[in-house]
Amino acid sequence: MLVQVLRRLAVFVLSLVAASVLVFAFMAVLPGDPAQIALGVSATPESVAATRAAFGTDRPLVVQYAGWVSGLPVGDFGSSYVSRTAIGPQILDRVQVTLWLVLCATALALVLALPLGVLAAARHRSASGAVVSGVSQLGIAVPSFLAGILLVTVFAVRLGVLPSGGWVPPAQNPGEFVRHLVLPVVALGVVQAAVLTRYVRSAVLDVLREDYVRTARAKGLGPLRALARHGFRNAAIPVVTVLALQVATLLIGAVVVERVFVIPGLGSLLLDGTANRDLLLVQGVVMVLVVAVLLVNLLVDLLYTVIDPRLRAG
Amino acid sequence: MSTAPDSQPAAQPAPVLGARGPAGRRRATAGLLIGAVLVGLVVLTALVSFVWTPYDPLQVDSTARLLGPSGEHLLGTDKFGRDTVSQLMLGARTTLFVGFIAVGLAAVVGIPLGVFASMSTSWLGAAVMRANDLLLAFPALLLAIMFGAVFGASTLTAMVAIGIATIPAFARIARSGALQVLSTEYVLAARAAGRRRVGIAVRHVLPNISGLLIVQASVSFAIAVLAEAALSFLGFGTRPPTPSWGRMLQESQEFLYLTPRLALVPGIAIAVAVLGFNLLGDGLRDRFDPKLEDR
Numbered sequence: 001m002l003v004q005v006l007r008r009l010a011v012f013v014l015s016l017v018a019a020s021v022l023v024f025a026f027m028a029v030l031p032g033d034p035a036q037i038a039l040g041v042s043a044t045p046e047s048v049a050a051t052r053a054a055f056g057t058d059r060p061l062v063v064q065y066a067g068w069v070s071g072l073p074v075g076d077f078g079s080s081y082v083s084r085t086a087i088g089p090q091i092l093d094r095v096q097v098t099l100w101l102v103l104c105a106t107a108l109a110l111v112l113a114l115p116l117g118v119l120a121a122a123r124h125r126s127a128s129g130a131v132v133s134g135v136s137q138l139g140i141a142v143p144s145f146l147a148g149i150l151l152v153t154v155f156a157v158r159l160g161v162l163p164s165g166g167w168v169p170p171a172q173n174p175g176e177f178v179r180h181l182v183l184p185v186v187a188l189g190v191v192q193a194a195v196l197t198r199y200v201r202s203a204v205l206d207v208l209r210e211d212y213v214r215t216a217r218a219k220g221l222g223p224l225r226a227l228a229r230h231g232f233r234n235a236a237i238p239v240v241t242v243l244a245l246q247v248a249t250l251l252i253g254a255v256v257v258e259r260v261f262v263i264p265g266l267g268s269l270l271l272d273g274t275a276n277r278d279l280l281l282v283q284g285v286v287m288v289l290v291v292a293v294l295l296v297n298l299l300v301d302l303l304y305t306v307i308d309p310r311l312r313a314g
Numbered sequence: 315m316s317t318a319p320d321s322q323p324a325a326q327p328a329p330v331l332g333a334r335g336p337a338g339r340r341r342a343t344a345g346l347l348i349g350a351v352l353v354g355l356v357v358l359t360a361l362v363s364f365v366w367t368p369y370d371p372l373q374v375d376s377t378a379r380l381l382g383p384s385g386e387h388l389l390g391t392d393k394f395g396r397d398t399v400s401q402l403m404l405g406a407r408t409t410l411f412v413g414f415i416a417v418g419l420a421a422v423v424g425i426p427l428g429v430f431a432s433m434s435t436s437w438l439g440a441a442v443m444r445a446n447d448l449l450l451a452f453p454a455l456l457l458a459i460m461f462g463a464v465f466g467a468s469t470l471t472a473m474v475a476i477g478i479a480t481i482p483a484f485a486r487i488a489r490s491g492a493l494q495v496l497s498t499e500y501v502l503a504a505r506a507a508g509r510r511r512v513g514i515a516v517r518h519v520l521p522n523i524s525g526l527l528i529v530q531a532s533v534s535f536a537i538a539v540l541a542e543a544a545l546s547f548l549g550f551g552t553r554p555p556t557p558s559w560g561r562m563l564q565e566s567q568e569f570l571y572l573t574p575r576l577a578l579v580p581g582i583a584i585a586v587a588v589l590g591f592n593l594l595g596d597g598l599r600d601r602f603d604p605k606l607e608d609r
Contacts, residue, residue: 018448026460141589143540145547146581149567153574164570252453256544260567271548274463282463286456293451 012298019290024065027283034081077284082276087284098265101254108189109196117200139194144253148187148260165261184261199242203235236307244300248293346597352590360410363403371400372555389579404557412473412542413535419477424484429515432492446482454479454541462550472551476541480534487530491523525602532595536588543584559584
């Protein structure tokens with residue numbers, strides 16, 4: 001068990017290093033000198049050289065990489081070549097906003113998908129099950145940014161009951177915070193729920209056909225009791241796997257949804273950084289997103305052993 | 315990066331204890347049919363756009379801005395007075411083009427990698443799958459935004475980024491399919507008869523996993539359509555003036571108060587294409603692998 005966890009942690013750390021090398025190398029191939037770009041074409045060679053030294057871009061790439069990556073664990077992402085301000089605090093600010101979005105959307109997706117998926121599986125031969133399956137198939141076809149635009153059209157433009165966008169920090173005004181959060185969370189969460197419902201359904205269907213569920217039924221347990229006692233834990237593994245894969249989708253979906261609702265999260269920071277060709281900032285945000293995905297995968301792998309005792313032995 | 319169970323529950327074979335009655339089969343066939351019709355509709359629209367569109371989709375007409383639907387303009391016009399139907403038709407072309415190149419790239423790179431990993435007994439096979447797992451941490455949109463930041467946004471960078479991000483899906487499915495084929499007796503016989511590994515891969519493995527791969531291609535196509543739309547929406551995909559459904563959506567955003575129709579039309583087009591490819595993939599999965607319940 002311990003060996004397994006340690007091995008998994010080692011894989012995680014190696015993946016982090018490999019990902020950081022990839023991100024850094026990718027941004028380093030860009031033609032053009034950040035110092036020259038920052039100063040413009042009329043700059044003298046001396047001032048360019050001085051700025052280059054100030055940025056640290058005159059050092060060999062390996063040294064630059066080491067400098068960048070060694071700052072990451074303590075939240076030091078360097079200083080932007082464009083705005084000349086520290087990147088770490090900006091990312092920290094924005095992460096909180098995006099976390100609200102992603103966590104609320106995940107919660108909403110779970111609350112919708114678990115009962116609906118079980119219903120669709122338990123009634124897969126009847127009309128209600130087919131309706132749930134059909135609606136979830138439709139939901140998958142609607143990207144979250146499109147759902148966002150449609151929600152704005154109905155609830156902000158037509159009915160005027162909710163704001164069409166923007167962000168209010170929870171500490172400033174909790175009521176307004178929630179009002180601003182509703183539409184983006186629904187846009188993200190409902191689409192995720194559609195995907196998740198399908199997996200919950202197929203996982204529960206698989207379990208329903210297992211011998212142990214049939215035995216439980218034969219012993220006189222009702223379908224739901226049998227499922228609750230013997231089925232859910234077994235159905236949980238594929239569902240948790242998909243949920244983890246979806247966090248990546250959700251994070252990146254948040255990037256687009258933040259643009260629709262003009263929310264100052266990580267996605268907006270990434271897109272603004274790209275528009276301003278602020279590469280160190282882009283590099284930092286990309287790294288944060290990739291670390292988040294890898295971290296969720298790690299947590300899920302560790303969670304498997306909690307859900308399924310059989311996996312602890314191996 | 316999930317090591318324990320298969321991360322694609324859809325690929326798990328299910329027991330067949332009368333799993334699918336005639337009703338299930340009928341529903342699956344219906345799904346396949348609807349999917350084929352929707353995909354056919356998009357393909358046909360794109361093909362027709364090569365020879366005919368109601369108007370020149372790029373023609374700006376300041377006297378016909380933001381018109382509602384009428385006999386002249388069936389779905390109205392946008393803020394530049396461009397005909398929405400014509401834009402939509404050309405957009406179908408962009409969508410399919412990006413999808414084909416992206417999925418094609420992913421298949422051409424991913425399938426050989428997956429088959430290689432399944433046959434390799436050295437560390438190289440394991441390394442390929444590890445690299446594959448790492449790539450999974452970079453979603454298509456994130457890759458495309460990085461590509462856009464470095465190489466500039468264009469249809470090409472979007473296609474390549476989506477394609478690269480899709481490689482792991484093909485490599486995984488090819489590997490797991492190939493592993494099954496490799497354990498069969500006819501492969502053992504071929505090996506005993508002295509056929510080389512490449513020969514076995516081409517003669518036995520590829521034909522037997524082609525069904526799986528076609529299903530994966532259809533599902534990946536749906537994902538590519540979504541990614542292209544999102545990228546164009548963000549301004550990282552197809553550049554103006556080439557019409558694209560994602561950009562039509564983005565341009566519609568400032569007119570949500572006036573004409574929500576401008577958002578609805580490309581939105582429906584995206585949903586139709588994605589739904590079509592998803593249903594097609596699901597239906598084909600049933601056809602190629604009757605052991606599986608319709609999912």
